[in-house]
Structure formats: C-alpha cells, structure tokens
Amino acid sequence: MSSIENTMPPKPASLFTLFSPRLLPATLMLGGGVTLYAVEAYIMATVAPSIVRDIGGLELFSWMTTLFVAAGVLGSITVATRPKGMGLRAVYIAAAILFGAGSLICAAAPAMPALLVGRAAQGYGAGMLSGLAYAFIRFVYPEPLWRKASTLYAAIWGVATVLGPTLGGFFAAGGAWREAFIVLVPLTLVMAVSARWLLPDVADDRAGGKTPLIQIVLLLTAVLLVSIAGTSGHGSYKIVLIAVSILLVTAMVMIERNSDTRLLPxxxxxxxxxxxxxxxxxxxxxxxxxxxxxxxxxxxxxxxxxxxxxxxxxxxxxxxxxxxxxxxxxxxxxxxxxxxxxxxxxxxxxxxxxxxxxxxxxxxxxxxxxxxxxxxxxxxxxxxxxxxxxxxxxxxxxxxxxxxxxxxxxxxxxxxxxxxxxxxxxxxxxxxxxxxxxxxxxxxxxxxxxxxxxxxxxxxxxxxxxxxxxxxxx
CATH class of the missing domain: 1.20.1250.20 (MFS general substrate transporter like domains)
Known part of the structure; x- marks a missing residue:
C-alpha cells in the first residue's frame, strides 16, 4: 500500500475528510492508538484501589502509574530511534502486540510485581502508538489535513479524561478489574493484524546515526523521579526529586546542544x-x-x-x-x-x-x-x-x-x-x-x-x- 497522501486530489480541507472512505481506515488505526494510550492512563486511576484490595502491594501502588508514564516516554522515543530500515508500519504492529501482551499480563497477574511488568509493557506499547499517530500524519494525509488530524488526536485526549474513569468505574464497581485489561487484548490483536492492510508501508527516510543513549537515560531517569515525586506524600521528598529531575533534564539539553547524536530535532x-x-x-x-x-x-x-x-x-x-x-x-x-x-x-x-x-x-x-x-x-x-x-x-x-x-x-x-x-x-x-x-x-x-x-x-x-x-x- 503506498502513501495515501499521493493519491488524494487537492481540495478544501475539512475535518470530515479524515473520515472519508479513502482515509477512514488509517484514521481509525491511528486514532485508535492514541485512544488506547489516553483511556488506559485514566482507567488505572479508577481500578487501582480494587487491584490493591485483591492482590495486595499497597507499597507499590504509585508504581502502577510511574512505570506506565516512564515506559510511555520511552515508547515515543523508540519511534524515532528504532533500528535503521524499520518502517513505521512494522513499529505499529510491534506496539499493538506489546500493548496487548502487557494487558494480558496485567489481567492474569497473581501479585503486584507481575502487574507492574504488564504495566511497563502497556506503557511502552502505548507510547509508541501515540508517537506513531503524529509520525504517520505526513504519509497518510495531504498537508492541508495535518492540522485536522492533530485536532482529532487532541480531542481524543480530552474525551479520554471522561471516558477512562467512566469505564474504570464500571469495572471497579463489580470488582471486575481483570476484565478491564482483558477487553483490550482482542482490540490490540485486530489492530496488529489490520495494520498490514490499513496503514501505508513507507520508506525509512531518517538520516543515519548513533542512538543517543546518554540523553535517553537522563530523560527516563528524570521522568521516573518526577513521577515518583507526583505520587509521594512527603513534601521535602517531592522537592528533592523534582530538583534532581530538573538537573537531569538540564544536563540532557546541554548534551543535545553540543552533540552530533541528538534525541530531539x-x-x-x-x-x-x-x-x-x-x-x-x-x-x-x-x-x-x-x-x-x-x-x-x-x-x-x-x-x-x-x-x-x-x-x-x-x-x-x-x-x-x-x-x-x-x-x-x-x-x-x-x-x-x-x-x-x-x-x-x-x-x-x-x-x-x-x-x-x-x-x-x-x-x-x-x-x-x-x-x-x-x-x-x-x-x-x-x-x-x-x-x-x-x-x-x-x-x-x-x-x-x-x-x-x-x-x-x-x-x-x-x-x-x-x-x-x-x-x-x-x-x-x-x-x-x-x-x-x-x-x-x-x-x-x-x-x-x-x-x-x-x-x-x-x-x-x-x-x-x-x-x-x-x-x-x-
């Protein structure tokens, strides 16, 4: 399947054009990836108390969110730092499978450590899916529709803040928190299988270069520390963690400024x-x-x-x-x-x-x-x-x-x-x-x-x- 952008005749941009027969499959695939990331981030806030009551692990409570956020950032980075020659469609398939596997691990988790492994896998896959939505824009849509597609993805995050807690509350009310993860598995499998036909196979047009490992490590450490600070109840502990996080981000920026191997544009x-x-x-x-x-x-x-x-x-x-x-x-x-x-x-x-x-x-x-x-x-x-x-x-x-x-x-x-x-x-x-x-x-x-x-x-x-x-x- 070639880039959809090259097959579309020029015409006035309209938001509804994203849902035209030619573009609808790609819109659903990319929007679906963003939806998984956004909704899952908010579902957990509602079902987390039920999980702890069932399998324990209260001392690890905050890590359910912390690992998801940090892994999500790593996932978005992976879109840009993937192996040379690996296309975006292949990354999408891998991301959907990984998110589904993480959801399955969470659903079957007998204890909190196993659930945290699943949350990390979920976050990593979801981060890639979210990053891919923006990476695919220039290949899937003609340029007049880039802004419309970005509008749609932004709106999804807004809707997710309502939909996520609502769905989470539905499952938590019946004590069915495992089902909140299970229902996502078939969806991710459908996404992975459908990607081959519904998303364009585009060439990897990135410039060659080394992976900016130092910047990635600094950024991920900063994200982990600030996420822990966000869930800590100790004020002085929060301040120290945030301060260290800022220093790490500052160090990453300084390296970016003077290095030929960059994480950011x-x-x-x-x-x-x-x-x-x-x-x-x-x-x-x-x-x-x-x-x-x-x-x-x-x-x-x-x-x-x-x-x-x-x-x-x-x-x-x-x-x-x-x-x-x-x-x-x-x-x-x-x-x-x-x-x-x-x-x-x-x-x-x-x-x-x-x-x-x-x-x-x-x-x-x-x-x-x-x-x-x-x-x-x-x-x-x-x-x-x-x-x-x-x-x-x-x-x-x-x-x-x-x-x-x-x-x-x-x-x-x-x-x-x-x-x-x-x-x-x-x-x-x-x-x-x-x-x-x-x-x-x-x-x-x-x-x-x-x-x-x-x-x-x-x-x-x-x-x-x-x-x-x-x-x-x-």
Whole structure:
C-alpha cells in the first residue's frame, strides 16, 4: 500500500475528510492508538484501589502509574530511534502486540510485581502508538489535513479524561478489574493484524546515526523521579526529586546542544530556534493544565459538592479542550497563530481566576454560584484546545524531512513531561501551603490560593513564547 497522501486530489480541507472512505481506515488505526494510550492512563486511576484490595502491594501502588508514564516516554522515543530500515508500519504492529501482551499480563497477574511488568509493557506499547499517530500524519494525509488530524488526536485526549474513569468505574464497581485489561487484548490483536492492510508501508527516510543513549537515560531517569515525586506524600521528598529531575533534564539539553547524536530535532535545545519555543509552549500549557487534579478535592472539601458531581465538573476541562480543538480546526496562517496566543492567555487567566472562585468556603448550592468556577474550568481546557493542533502542525511543518520522526515522537514526549512535572509541582505547592498540615478548611483554603496563583505563572511564560510564533505562511 503506498502513501495515501499521493493519491488524494487537492481540495478544501475539512475535518470530515479524515473520515472519508479513502482515509477512514488509517484514521481509525491511528486514532485508535492514541485512544488506547489516553483511556488506559485514566482507567488505572479508577481500578487501582480494587487491584490493591485483591492482590495486595499497597507499597507499590504509585508504581502502577510511574512505570506506565516512564515506559510511555520511552515508547515515543523508540519511534524515532528504532533500528535503521524499520518502517513505521512494522513499529505499529510491534506496539499493538506489546500493548496487548502487557494487558494480558496485567489481567492474569497473581501479585503486584507481575502487574507492574504488564504495566511497563502497556506503557511502552502505548507510547509508541501515540508517537506513531503524529509520525504517520505526513504519509497518510495531504498537508492541508495535518492540522485536522492533530485536532482529532487532541480531542481524543480530552474525551479520554471522561471516558477512562467512566469505564474504570464500571469495572471497579463489580470488582471486575481483570476484565478491564482483558477487553483490550482482542482490540490490540485486530489492530496488529489490520495494520498490514490499513496503514501505508513507507520508506525509512531518517538520516543515519548513533542512538543517543546518554540523553535517553537522563530523560527516563528524570521522568521516573518526577513521577515518583507526583505520587509521594512527603513534601521535602517531592522537592528533592523534582530538583534532581530538573538537573537531569538540564544536563540532557546541554548534551543535545553540543552533540552530533541528538534525541530531539535540531534547534530544540536552543531557545532562539522556533521549534524550541513551540515545544516549550506545549510543555508549559500541559504543566499549567495539570493543576486541575486538585479541583475535585477542593470542590468537595470547601464547597460541599458530592464526589460524583465534582467528577463531572472537572470533566469540563476535558470538554473545553475538545470543543476548543474543533472550534479552531479550520484556522490557518495568521488565525492559527492568534489562536495559539489566545489559548495561552485563556488558560492562564482561567487558572488564576480559580483563586477567588475556588479558594472560598461558599456553598455551591445553585447554578449561579457555581457558574464562575464552571466557566473557569471550561476555559482552562478550551485555551489548550484551540492552540494545540496548530502547535503540532507547525512543529511537523518546520522540522527537516530526515528529522520528522524525531519531531513527531517529541510531541508525545513533551506532553507526558508537562503532565508529570505539573502533577509533581502541584503536589509540592499544596503540601507546602498546608493541605495536610494544618489540613481541614484552613489548609484547603491556603492550598487552593497558592496552587492556582503559582501554577498560573508558567502560563505567563507560555504567553511570552506564543507571541514569538510566526504564522505558517510567514
């Protein structure tokens, strides 16, 4: 099967064109890979307590997420560092099989160590599938549809924040956590078998070179440490882990800047290069957005909102991301550049506005009282959504042909890094502000105030970076 891009006649770009008979198979395959990664990341948060109650291993609880995230980053890196001559389709097949095998191991795990092996395999396969979605864009779709495809993948992540916990809750409610893994196995087998016919067999057009092992080790170690920090309950321990992680990432960037063997596209380690500012904008957007993980706690503790309702309310962030992505899907040129800047401003302003809306003890007894907080949560996600696909498209379009796979893989990597660092930083802030000591209402008020004040600051960096991004036509 040849590249689909070369068989499509030029015509006005439309989001629905992704689902045309000619493109639908590839769209389902690539979108399905992103969906597996996104949904599985959120299902675990819901079924994890049931797993521990059944097979034990509470002391290893945090590693169920930590290994998945770290392996996912390694998987996205593998897309770009795979053996020379290995095509993207072969990587897709291997990734689907690996994810399915990991799911099977998790489903059959008699104890926590075995389950952690399965989670690592899942994360590695899912990371590859997510990275492949962006790597395949230039081969599957004509260039006018690159932005539309990026919009679709961004929307999938938004939907997953609702779909994942819902599915996880369904299986956890009946104590059927093993079935939550088993149902994924047949799907991954179908994906692996179908890839040969539904995805194009494209040549490996990467430049030759050595694998950047030092940078990979530094980055993975940093991801592991910051992921552990995000699940640790000790404030001082978190700070040390985050500090070491930052040092490791800094060391990796310095090596990237001076080495001929690079993990990231040329220019990523230099702030003066446009591609560097694009990735940094994505990172800061994800870092700020992760402050939403404490919204349900504050809603329940400070405002008397039930757990069920608070869960649906925080889903407004995901809904905003999805609606924002589709709202700006048709933008191009200067409108796309404006959308990126506007999105950064909206996210930053919405995050800061949660200080007066969330850090109070007012009871949200009616819609009028709840409306400002609802609007702020929605706008946090909307801001990311309207600019994300345009950031992705700009990265793919300005990266050199021989570094396209590096550029595509780095998108998933930066997204995961932003989320991991954001979760860890948010934990440091709320613990330092008194969430647990003194705790109670006073501690929650202080934590909410400091969390949304400090987490809005990186948004100012995102705004400053975004205004330097030139339109695609420039």
């Amino acid at each position: 040329f220019g990523t380690a230099m702030i003066t290069d446009p591609i560097s500012r694009l990735y940094l904008t994505m990172f800061t957007l994800m870092l700020v957005l992760t402050s939403d993980i404490y919204i349900p706690y504050f809603l329940q503790t400070l405002h008397g909102v039930t757990p069920l309702v608070s869960g649906y309310l925080v889903a407004l962030v995901a809904l905003g991301w999805t609606i924002g992505a589709f709202f700006s899907a048709s933008f191009s040129g200067r409108r796309a550049a404006v959308a990126i800047v506007t999105g950064c401003i909206l996210e930053t302003a919405a995050t800061a506005s949660l200080i007066p809306f969330m850090a109070t003890t007012a009871s949200f007894g009616d819609l009028v009282q709840l409306a400002p907080a609802v609007a702020a949560m929605f706008l946090m996600g909307f801001g990311v959504g309207i600019g994300w696909a345009h950031l992705v498209t700009r990265i793919i379009s300005i990266a050199s042909r021989v570094e396209q796979d590096k550029a595509s893989a780095a998108i998933s990597m930066v997204q995961s890094l932003g989320g991991a660092f954001g979760a860890a930083l948010a934990g440091v802030i709320v613990n330092g502000a008194g969430l647990t000591h003194p705790g109670g209402i006073a501690g929650s008020l202080s934590a909410a105030t400091w969390l949304y004040a400090l987490m809005a600051l990186p948004g100012l960096i995102a705004i400053a970076l975004s205004v330097t991004i030139k339109p695609a036509s420039a």
